[in-house]
Amino acid sequence: MKFACFFGCCLAAACSVSASGEDKPKLPDGPGKETMQRICSSCHGPEIVLGKRLTRDGWSQVVTNMIQRGAQGTDDEFADIVDYLTNTVSAEAVKINVNKATAKELQTGLEISDKDADAILHYREANGDFKSIDDLKKVPGIDAAKIDAKKSKLVF
Numbered sequence: 001m002k003f004a005c006f007f008g009c010c011l012a013a014a015c016s017v018s019a020s021g022e023d024k025p026k027l028p029d030g031p032g033k034e035t036m037q038r039i040c041s042s043c044h045g046p047e048i049v050l051g052k053r054l055t056r057d058g059w060s061q062v063v064t065n066m067i068q069r070g071a072q073g074t075d076d077e078f079a080d081i082v083d084y085l086t087n088t089v090s091a092e093a094v095k096i097n098v099n100k101a102t103a104k105e106l107q108t109g110l111e112i113s114d115k116d117a118d119a120i121l122h123y124r125e126a127n128g129d130f131k132s133i134d135d136l137k138k139v140p141g142i143d144a145a146k147i148d149a150k151k152s153k154l155v156f
């Protein structure tokens with residue numbers, strides 16, 4: 001099966017980014033996380049859901065699809081999983097990690113100009129990771145009001 005060696009392969013190819021010191025993608029905490037990890041990890045890593053920003057209907061379809069593929073659980077457990085995916089994973093997917101984002105991601109996510117996005121990248125390269133929103137506002141020329149407006153989406 002395609003995903004049979006998800007964890008094994010991870011050591012070799014898929015996670016080469018983590019070898020360069022990058023964090024492994026992590027499931028965000030929230031109600032239903034344990035249930036999802038337990039039920040959804042037997043065929044592929046649970047991280048497969050990360051970065052997807054589906055609606056409740058979209059996630060329900062994914063879960064129905066997985067049940068057809070053989071996922072085992074009770075109706076309550078699957079309902080918890082859909083809740084977790086909708087309320088936590090989708091919410092997390094809109095967040096922007098300002099220390100990892102590309103210029104393009106910063107630009108679209110923060111709705112700033114490409115010039116401002118470049119300024120953030122250069123500042124990051126020169127000064128290291130941002131620790132807080134206050135650090136981000138120190139970037140020369142940056143519009144602090146725009147940054148404040150996106151506060152809840154920022155991850156450091």
Ligand code: HEC
Pocket residue numbers: 003036039040041042043044048049062063066069070071072081
């Ligand atoms: C019985 C094995 C199995 C279990 C258990 C399982 N999956 Fe899957 N999953 C698969 C297979 C096989 C694929 C690849 C499907 C494909 O390529 O279309 C997949 C693919 C996926 C994808 C990627 C689909 C896409 O189009 O990008 C997501 C998301 C996913 N699974 C979520 C889940 C969730 C959530 C659970 C727990 C409810 C789960 N899986 C449990 C077998 C499983």
